Amino acid sequence: MAETILMNDNDVLLSIRDLSVTFHTDEGLVRAVNGVSYDVCAGKTLAVVGESGCGKSVTALSVLRLIPDPPGKIAGGEILFRGTDLVTADEKYMQSIRGNEIAMIFQEPMTSLNPVYTVGDQIVEAIEQHQDKKGPAAWSHAVEMLKQVGIADPEQRVMEYPHQMSGGMRQRVIIAMSLSCDPSLIIADEPTTALDVTIQAQILELLRDLQKKNNMSVVLITHDLGVVAENADDVVVMYASRIVETGDVAGIFDDPLHPYTQGLLRSLPRVGSVQERLEVIGGTVPDPLAFPDGCKFHPRCPIGSDEPRCMTVEPELREVKPGRCSACWYTPGYETKEEFELYETKYGKHKEISG
Amino acid sequence: MSKTIKQHTDWGVSYGEMVSREFFKNRLNVVSLVFIIFLFAIAVFAPFIANDKPLVIRIDGELTFPLLRNLNAVDYSVFLAAIVGLFQIWLIRRNKKRVNPTRRGEVLSRQIMINAFVLVAGIVFIFVSLDKRLDATNYKRMVESKKATGAVFPLVPFGFERTDLAVREQGPSAEHWLGTDDVGADVLCRLIHGSRISLSVGFVAVGISSVIGVFIGAILGYFGGKVDFIGMRFVEIMMAIPTFFLIITIVAFFPRSLLNIMIIIGVTKWTGDARFIRAEFFRLRGQDFVQAARALGLPLRSLLFRHMLPNGIAPVLVNATFGIAGAIFIEAALSFLGFGVAPPTPSWGQMLSLGVGTTGRFLWWLSLFPGLAIFLTVTAYNLVGEGLRDAIDPRLRKAA
Numbered sequence: 001m002a003e004t005i006l007m008n009d010n011d012v013l014l015s016i017r018d019l020s021v022t023f024h025t026d027e028g029l030v031r032a033v034n035g036v037s038y039d040v041c042a043g044k045t046l047a048v049v050g051e052s053g054c055g056k057s058v059t060a061l062s063v064l065r066l067i068p069d070p071p072g073k074i075a076g077g078e079i080l081f082r083g084t085d086l087v088t089a090d091e092k093y094m095q096s097i098r099g100n101e102i103a104m105i106f107q108e109p110m111t112s113l114n115p116v117y118t119v120g121d122q123i124v125e126a127i128e129q130h131q132d133k134k135g136p137a138a139w140s141h142a143v144e145m146l147k148q149v150g151i152a153d154p155e156q157r158v159m160e161y162p163h164q165m166s167g168g169m170r171q172r173v174i175i176a177m178s179l180s181c182d183p184s185l186i187i188a189d190e191p192t193t194a195l196d197v198t199i200q201a202q203i204l205e206l207l208r209d210l211q212k213k214n215n216m217s218v219v220l221i222t223h224d225l226g227v228v229a230e231n232a233d234d235v236v237v238m239y240a241s242r243i244v245e246t247g248d249v250a251g252i253f254d255d256p257l258h259p260y261t262q263g264l265l266r267s268l269p270r271v272g273s274v275q276e277r278l279e280v281i282g283g284t285v286p287d288p289l290a291f292p293d294g295c296k297f298h299p300r301c302p303i304g305s306d307e308p309r310c311m312t313v314e315p316e317l318r319e320v321k322p323g324r325c326s327a328c329w330y331t332p333g334y335e336t337k338e339e340f341e342l343y344e345t346k347y348g349k350h351k352e353i354s355g
Numbered sequence: 356m357s358k359t360i361k362q363h364t365d366w367g368v369s370y371g372e373m374v375s376r377e378f379f380k381n382r383l384n385v386v387s388l389v390f391i392i393f394l395f396a397i398a399v400f401a402p403f404i405a406n407d408k409p410l411v412i413r414i415d416g417e418l419t420f421p422l423l424r425n426l427n428a429v430d431y432s433v434f435l436a437a438i439v440g441l442f443q444i445w446l447i448r449r450n451k452k453r454v455n456p457t458r459r460g461e462v463l464s465r466q467i468m469i470n471a472f473v474l475v476a477g478i479v480f481i482f483v484s485l486d487k488r489l490d491a492t493n494y495k496r497m498v499e500s501k502k503a504t505g506a507v508f509p510l511v512p513f514g515f516e517r518t519d520l521a522v523r524e525q526g527p528s529a530e531h532w533l534g535t536d537d538v539g540a541d542v543l544c545r546l547i548h549g550s551r552i553s554l555s556v557g558f559v560a561v562g563i564s565s566v567i568g569v570f571i572g573a574i575l576g577y578f579g580g581k582v583d584f585i586g587m588r589f590v591e592i593m594m595a596i597p598t599f600f601l602i603i604t605i606v607a608f609f610p611r612s613l614l615n616i617m618i619i620i621g622v623t624k625w626t627g628d629a630r631f632i633r634a635e636f637f638r639l640r641g642q643d644f645v646q647a648a649r650a651l652g653l654p655l656r657s658l659l660f661r662h663m664l665p666n667g668i669a670p671v672l673v674n675a676t677f678g679i680a681g682a683i684f685i686e687a688a689l690s691f692l693g694f695g696v697a698p699p700t701p702s703w704g705q706m707l708s709l710g711v712g713t714t715g716r717f718l719w720w721l722s723l724f725p726g727l728a729i730f731l732t733v734t735a736y737n738l739v740g741e742g743l744r745d746a747i748d749p750r751l752r753k754a755a
Binding site for chain 2: 099107108113114115125136177178
C-alpha cells in the first residue's frame with residue numbers, strides 16, 4: 001500500500017521542512033543539507049539512503065541539534081516534532097527531548113560507549129536523567145533493558161566495561177541505552193555498517209521487534225539497499241545535499257523514478273543472475289565546495305550528462321504520482337506543460353528515453 | 356556455585372587498574388614511588404624522628420611524655436589527615452570487593468563526604484582546643500645533671516627551633532650527623548622537618564593549578580570558536596609572563612607565609628594544564644561517545660566532567676607530577692633567595708642558601724645535603740611522572 005510521505009500529516013511524528021545546514025570551513029561555505037523535507041509517521045520506519053557525504057547523517061544530527069557548531073549551522077527550515085520547532089527550541093528543551101523522546105544509535109559501536117565506565121553506569125545515567133528512577137531502581141531497569149536486547153546474563157554484563165564486549169554486543173548495549181527512556185523516535189545512523197553480516201541481521205531484527213513492541217518510529221540512515229528493502233516502510237533517496245526521490249519501499253524498488261535511484265538499484269548484485277561485472281554509477285560524488293550547476297547528478301547521469309537544461313536548471317522535488325516524488329526533468333509526469341513547451345522552443349526536441 | 360564466586364572477582368578491569376599494572380612493571384617507577392612514600396612517612400612522623408624532647412623521661416621518679424605533650428596543632432592535623440587519607444584509600448579498595456557496583460557511586464560519595472567532614476571538623480577542633488604550650492625545658496641538660504633518668508630520645512635528638520651557638524657551623528660529626536648550620540641547629544633535623552614544607556607546597560600548589568587549568572581548559576576546548584579564541588589569548592598572555600619573576604614580585608607584596616607561596620604558585624602555573632585539557636577536549640568533542648552522551652540528553656556538567664574529563668585527564672596527571680617537582684623547586688629557589696618561608700621554619704632552599712656561611716667559608720654540608728634532598732625528591736617525582744606517562748600511553752598498551 002502506497003504511503004504518501006509529504007502529504008499524510010494526521011499521524012506525522014517528525015516533520016522536517018525545507019532544512020538547510022551549512023558548514024563554514026577554511027575552504028569555503030559547504031551546503032551540507034539543502035532544502036530537505038521529509039515526514040516520519042508514528043510507528044513507521046523511514047529509510048534515508050544515499051552515498052557518503054550526501055547529507056543524510058547531517059540531517060539526522062540536526063534533528064537533535066547535534067551538529068558541531070562551529071563550524072556547522074542550521075541555516076534555515078524547521079524541524080517539527082509533535083508540533084514544536086526544534087530548530088528554535090531552547091537548549092533546555094532540547095536536553096529533555098534528547099534520549100527521552102528522540103534517541104540516536106550511532107554507526108560505530110566500538111567508540112560510542114565511554115571506555116571508562118561500565119555499561120551499567122552509562123545506561124543508568126540516561127535513566128536517572130530522564131526518569132524518576134534512582135539508584136537500585138535505575139539499575140534494575142538497566143538490567144531489564146539489557147535482557148530486552150537479548151544480552152545473556154545481563155546481571156553480570158551490566159557491570160562490565162565496553163572493552164570486554166564484542167561489537168555486536170556493544171551495539172545491543174547502545175540500543176538498550178537509547179531505548180531505556182522509551183523514546184517515540186529512534187534515529188539509527190548506519191547502525192549495522194560496522195558489524196559483520198550475521199550480526200547485522202540480528203541487530204536489525206532486534207530493532208524491528210522492539211519497534212513493533214514499543215510502537216516507535218525509526219529513521220534508518222543507511223547506504224545498504226538490502227537493509228532498506230527489509231526494514232523500511234518509506235524511503236528517501238538523497239544525493240549531494242538534496243532529496244532526489246521519495247516513495248514507499250515497494251514503489252522505489254519496483255519502479256525507481258530518478259536516474260540516480262535506478263543506478264543504485266542496477267549496481268546491486270543479483271542472486272541467480274550471471275554477470276561478468278557489477279554495474280556502477282560512473283564518476284564520483286561531487287565536491288560539496290563546488291557542486292555542479294543545474295542538476296547535481298547530471299555529470300554522472302546517463303540522460304542528463306549532455307542535456308543543456310539538466311546542466312543549467314536544478315529540478316526541484318515534485319510529486320509525480322500519488323505518494324511518489326522525484327527531482328528529475330526526465331521523470332514521466334514531472335514537467336509541466338509550460339516547461340515542456342519552453343524546452344522545445346529553447347533546445348529542440350526532448351531526448352528519447354528507453355525503459 | 357562457581358557463578359557466585361565469579362561475580363565477586365570479575366567485575367571488569369577498570370582503566371585505572373590497567374594503568375597501574377603497566378606502571379608497576381617498571382622497577383624504576385616502583386623505586387621512585389617508594390621513595391616518595393618514604394618521604395611522606397618522614398614528613399608525617401617528623402616530630403617523632405627528630406625532636407629535642409624525649410619520648411619518655413623519668414623526672415623525680417615520675418614518668419612523663421614530653422614529646423607527646425609538645426606536639427602542636429599542625430602535627431595533630433597532619434596525623435589526622437594521614438589517617439583519614441589512608442582510611443579512604445582502604446575503603447576504596449574494600450568497596451571494589453565488597454560493594455555491589457550498582458551502589459558503588461552512592462557509597463563512595465557518602466564515604467568521602469563523611470571523611471571530609473571528619474577531617475575538617477577534626478582540624479578545627481584541634482586548632483581551637485590546643486593552646487600553644489611552649490615547653491622550654493632542656494631535657495638533655497636534665498639528663499646530664501642527673502635530675503632525670505630513663506630518657507628515651509628520638510633518633511635525631513635535636514629540635515629544629517633549638518639553637519646552640521656553641522656548635523655553630525660545624526661539619527658532620529658523631530653527634531650532628533649532617534653537621535650544624537649558622538645558629539647551631541642540627542641539619543638533619545631541619546632537613547626532616549623541611550620535608551613537610553616541600554611536600555605540602557608541591558601538593559597544594561599543583562592542586563590549585565590543576566583545578567584552575569582543568570576548568571578553563573575544559574570550557575575552551577568544549578566550546579571552541581570565539582570562546583576559545585579569546586580564552587587562548589588570555590592563556591598566552593599568562594604564559595608570556597616569566598612565572599618566576601612574577602612570583603618574586605607578588606611575594607614581595609604579601610607577607611612571607613607558606614600558604615601565600617602555595618597560592619601564588621598555584622594561580623600562575625595553570626596554563627600548561629589548561630592547554631593540555633583544551634587539546635584533549637578538542638579531540639574528545641568529536642568522539643562518538645561524547646556525541647552519544649549528548650544525544651542521550653545529558654547536561655553539560657556531566658558531558659564535560661563525567662564523560663570527557665576522565666578520558667582526557669591523563670596528560671594533566673602526568674603534568675601534575677612534574678608540576679609538584681617544579682613547585683618544590685620554585686619554593687626552594689624562593690627560600691634560597693630569601694623570599695620563602697621565614698626562619699625558624701625549616702625549608703630546604705633556605706638551608707641551601709646558608710652554605711656560604713657567615714664568615715664566607717664554604718660550608719659544604721649545608722649545600723650538599725639539602726641540595727641532595729631537593730635533587731632526589733624532584734627526580735623521584737619526575738620519574739613517577741614519566742612512568743605514569745608511559746603507562747597511560749595507549750600506543751604501549753595492547754588494544755583491548
